[in-house]
Ligand SMILES: O=C(O)CCC(=O)C(=O)O
């Protein structure tokens with residue numbers, strides 16, 4: 001699931017004059033999508049790399065990919081021109097958008113030592129979840145671009161095939177997971193992701209292997225659930241861990257996750273974050289994608 005960039009492609013991308021992106025509401029403007037596509041399609045070996053990426057995300061047994069953009073980040077610096085290239089790759093998968101009206105398209109995930117350690121930008125174990133779990137239309141893809149790994153060497157990413165985990169559970173547990181008995185978090189002023197879903201079922205009524213597994217293991221400690229539903233959710237969380245893969249994102253790695261198939265999270269950062277200057281701490285940039293033509297494309 002690691003996709004390297006052929007050196008021919010790399011050298012051509014370094015000089016590619018992609019313009020600044022424009023948004024139309026919370027979505028990447030059509031004019032930007034088209035301009036990036038036209039520029040990138042003309043670069044040797046781009047189309048085959050984009051096809052490999054799409055196959056990794058949607059093909060049998062797939063669901064996530066890591067594009068290795070580290071040498072590009074090295075030669076270009078991880079500034080705006082690099083972010084345009086990463087957005088160009090993302091736009092080959094689906095339409096980039098920002099659900100948060102007051103945030104830029106790429107949202108910072110830094111490290112905050114005072115935050116709930118288990119939540120985004122916290123220093124602890126970030127348990128398996130899909131992003132925007134309590135929206136009726138979670139983003140089809142979540143993407144994380146690594147600008148700086150943890151200088152102390154912690155925080156590997158974890159990924160797990162959600163439908164495979166569900167398939168290992170008993171029928172009784174699956175029945176409980178299909179009940180609208182779960183809730184998590186707050187929902188305020190979000191765009192392009194539908195309405196608040198509260199309470200929600202973890203499994204929707206679609207056939208096995210299809211639909212979102214609408215789950216966050218963070219609810220186990222932070223939401224009040226009935227004992228039976230809490231037990232079912234705990235079993236799912238355990239199966240996700242049993243099936244997990246884990247790896248460290250390096251500078252310039254671009255992790256793209258198909259939220260219909262794979263749940264993600266992150267192991268704890270290394271201890272001692274307090275003494276790392278804020279400017280040296282781990283930094284990811286997050287971008288969400290919406291599949292064109294799918295429900296929820298309209299702003
Ligand atoms: O820090 C990470 O690697 C993952 C963060 C994450 O999943 C999130 O903020 O939603």
Ligand SMILES: [Fe+2]
Pocket residue numbers: 129130131142264
């Ligand atoms: Fe996440």
